[in-house]
Amino acid sequence: MSKTVVVYHSGYGHTERVAQHVADGAEAELVAIDAEGNLPEGGWDKLNAADAIIFGTPTYMGGPSWQFKKFADASSKNWYGRAWQDKVFGGFTNSASPVGDKGTAMIQLQTLASQHGGIWVSLGMLPANTKAATHNDSNHLGGSVGLLVRSPSDAGVEEIPQGDLDTAKAYGQRVARLAARLRG
Numbered sequence: 001m002s003k004t005v006v007v008y009h010s011g012y013g014h015t016e017r018v019a020q021h022v023a024d025g026a027e028a029e030l031v032a033i034d035a036e037g038n039l040p041e042g043g044w045d046k047l048n049a050a051d052a053i054i055f056g057t058p059t060y061m062g063g064p065s066w067q068f069k070k071f072a073d074a075s076s077k078n079w080y081g082r083a084w085q086d087k088v089f090g091g092f093t094n095s096a097s098p099v100g101d102k103g104t105a106m107i108q109l110q111t112l113a114s115q116h117g118g119i120w121v122s123l124g125m126l127p128a129n130t131k132a133a134t135h136n137d138s139n140h141l142g143g144s145v146g147l148l149v150r151s152p153s154d155a156g157v158e159e160i161p162q163g164d165l166d167t168a169k170a171y172g173q174r175v176a177r178l179a180a181r182l183r184g
């Protein structure tokens, strides 16, 4: 059994709900980055002990939130010691617009994992992009690098499209499954 940690920031709860679904699929522990960009007590130890780390952030102004970026910069201490070398990594981002520059935020998560010498897990799912596709279909946003989620700007936390939540759970399962395979 591999150990997976989902480390995420959420300003208003939407990304947190996504994180819960990813963690559900991965049977992972959640570590929340707080409003000041800090981890809770023991958070860094949990990340260091994990086989797989999944990053999560809302897309704010076309990139990760500043709180997530503070966490990313703070991880340079781990980078110096190669503490996360060869771990498995995944990532997700959530924003209001169907596109909304989620892709640039996602690439920053993938780059962060690569800086740490990690093994990145793609979404691994076909897009639902026919005329008949709806928000209830998995991967209706057509992600490939990682998990993309849309929370319309007037949607409450409970109104995140079911297709996105199903995709989140499936992606969590995929990251954990591949981490377990690599662990041997």
Ligand SMILES: Cc1cc2nc3c(=O)[nH]c(=O)nc-3n(C[C@H](O)[C@H](O)[C@H](O)COP(=O)(O)O)c2cc1C
Pocket: 009, 010, 011, 012, 013, 014, 015, 016, 058, 059, 060, 061, 062, 063, 094, 095, 096, 097, 098, 099, 100, 101, 102, 151, 152, 153
């Ligand atoms: C400061 C700020 C910047 C935002 N920038 C974007 C953006 O670039 N693209 C987009 O689609 N949505 C953007 N949004 C909308 C959020 O991504 C969206 O509301 C998301 O669900 C918030 O997640 P959270 O509740 O976890 O904070 C922005 C919201 C805020 C508060």
